[in-house]
Amino acid sequence: MKKVLILGGGFAGIETAIYLKKLHYSVTLVSDRDYFYIYPTSIWIPTGESTFEDVCIDLQELKEAHGFKLIVEEVASINAKENRVTLSNEQVLSDYDYLVVAMGASKMKHKGIENTLSICGTPTMSLKIKEKLDALMEKGSGKICFGFGGNPKDSSAVRGGPAFELLFNVHNLLKKKGIRNNFELTFFAPMAQPGKRMGEKALKMMDTFFNKLDIKQHFGKKITSFEKNGIVFEDETLLESDFTMFIPAGAGHKVIFESDLPKNEAGFIRIDDYCNVVFEDETMPTNIYAVGDVAALEGASWKAKQGHIAEVMARNTAHNIAQKDTNGRDFKGYQEHLNILCVMDSGDGASFIYRDNQKAFMIPMPLFGHWLKKGWGTYCRYSKLGKIPRIPGM
Ligand SMILES: Cc1cc2nc3c(=O)[nH]c(=O)nc-3n(C[C@H](O)[C@H](O)[C@H](O)COP(=O)(O)OP(=O)(O)OC[C@H]3O[C@@H](n4cnc5c(N)ncnc54)[C@H](O)[C@@H]3O)c2cc1C
Known part of the structure; x- marks a missing residue:
């Protein structure tokens, strides 16, 4: 069984782990937090409509639901050339076939x-x-x-x-x-x-x-x-x-800035459409992927780093790794899935916002829009824990 090391326990890291486990890989996930944080529903914590716990999913529970290994520790450095990851407790991780970097972004x-x-x-x-x-x-x-x-x-x-x-x-x-x-x-x-x-x-x-x-x-x-x-x-x-x-x-993650991974001017990791990290130097490894906010997105000028894009990238990455291992050629790209999609909540309703290359619209959703977003939060928790079925593409 081939081994995959995933760095980061957010939308990108968790989705990659879930899908790689479905494809029978041995997966180890490293996260500096012991919970997955559902950022989109955290907007209700300051106004008291949700508690902090409502917005967190215990990584231990996710680990048990999907069967991946979990290390709760901070990643201190990545050495791509030597395929080596060092944690803050000085533990060195190098026994893996693929590395998936999903550590999100830092801030300006x-x-x-x-x-x-x-x-x-x-x-x-x-x-x-x-x-x-x-x-x-x-x-x-x-x-x-x-x-x-x-x-x-x-x-x-x-x-x-x-x-x-x-x-x-x-x-x-x-x-x-x-x-x-x-x-x-x-x-x-x-x-x-x-x-x-x-x-x-x-x-x-x-x-x-x-x-x-x-x-x-x-x-x-x-x-x-x-x-x-x-x-x-x-x-x-x-x-x-x-x-x-x-x-x-957002700006490039400190660990990425300090690593030998290729990055754009802002510090995000350069990838191809299949989320494979692109090195100019051909002697560098080809087994590294970057998904979610940590990666430099290419494509439409209006593109934005979003959770649902991170999840598309994650599912594609799991699929593309499996294709590579079975000598397949049906690689999946993320760029054709780029869009802006959000239910913007206002407390007493919401607006559905959508944009892609063809269309851009905003539809007001009085009252039920608020409950739709709340419902999505519940769906996110229970579907990630495998307690309810996943809606395809969500
Ligand atoms: C308030 C808010 C609302 C949002 N609303 C929406 C929305 O409605 N729709 C939408 O699509 N998107 C939304 N987004 C964007 C979405 O949440 C992000 O695009 C998404 O979280 C990106 O996922 P990620 O896994 O790439 O990064 P993150 O979610 O940032 O996860 C990064 C993970 O890496 C871990 N990590 C970081 N550094 C280290 C380290 N050194 N060592 C080990 N682990 C590390 C972190 O603990 C975390 O688990 C929203 C974001 C915010 C903040």
């Missing part, structure tokens, strides 16, 4: 970032956001700013959706408590048209939402620094804020 560094919190940061940050919001609600009034930034070296690493979602959820929570009028809510971003990759229709609809909900917009000015009392822009103006939730764009 901004001056004063410690004065902000991100819903896309380390999972426990969601609890700190809750603490900040609770304290402001206790006080009864305040100014809250929500925003996201870009990475000029890789536009696919931008993540704006959860900032919109959290903002709308906070608006609804304040409204429910009858204190919305005491709060100034602002959405800010350095780009002139944040969310443009979702398509023109979505952009117009967001503008309508902002105006209807009395949410101020602050777009098109570069951010200089984050301060305790707000955000400073390139023209030296200050946007006052009692609490700033800011999602920095």
